[in-house]
Amino acid sequence: MAKQIARETEVIFYERETYMYESKEEASQHDSFMIAAGWLRVDQYEWKGAEGTEETMFFQIFTKKFLQRSEERK
Numbered sequence: 001m002a003k004q005i006a007r008e009t010e011v012i013f014y015e016r017e018t019y020m021y022e023s024k025e026e027a028s029q030h031d032s033f034m035i036a037a038g039w040l041r042v043d044q045y046e047w048k049g050a051e052g053t054e055e056t057m058f059f060q061i062f063t064k065k066f067l068q069r070s071e072e073r074k
Helices: 024-036
Strands: 006-021 040-048 056-073
Touching: 006 024, 024 040, 024 056
Parallel strands: none
Antiparallel strands: 006 056, 040 056
16 A cells, blocks of 8 residues: 655745836836845836826835745655
8 A cells, every 4th residue: 555655745835026217227227226125127128208298206126035845745
């Protein structure tokens, strides 16, 4: 008769964060920090404000994968 000796479960979580910046330089500096911390930049874009304004904002979206592992020995 077969006897189970181990069971392993993996659950993968993805965390997503969106950041807004007032300048491209600020976005670039934060980009370096996030990548060094293990985040992956999945998108970046520039938004020009309403017509007739000088406002420009920069956005970046990062994601990070977390693995939760559970092991049971019998």
